[in-house]
Amino acid sequence: MLRNADATDAAFILGLRTYLQKAQYLSYTPFDLERQRAWLESYATKKDQAHFDVRKENEHVWRFHERFGSMRILETDRDYFYQIDSVAIAKSRMKYRKFLPNPIQVKEQ
Secondary structure, eight states: OEEOOOGGGHHHHHHHHHOTTTOTTSOOOOSOHHHHHHHHHHHTTOOSEEEEEEETTOHHHHHHHHHTTOEEEEEOSSEEEEEEEHHHHHHHHHHTGGGSOSSOOEEOO
16 A cells, blocks of 8 residues: 655654665755654645655666656756656556556555
C-alpha cells in the first residue's frame, strides 16, 4: 500500500534526511522536527501535484523520475527541481504496471 507522507512521519523522514550516509544526495535539511512536521502539513494541502529535488550527481534517480513523467522546473549548480501531477502519475502507473505490485493500492488521504 502506497500513501503520501504526513506529519506523523516527520521524525522518520528527518532521521533519513539528516543521516549523513543516507542523505548524501539530498539537499541540506536542518535537524528541526517542528519545521519538518510543518512542511509535511503544508505539503498535504497540495493534492494534485508533488514537488521534489534530486542532486545532479544522482543520475540514476533523476533519470528514473524523468521517465516516470516528472517535469524539471528549475536547476541550480547542485540540484534539479521537479514537479509531477496526478495525471502523469496515473499514466506512468499504466506504462510500468508490469513492474508494480498487482494491484497497486494508493491510500487517499
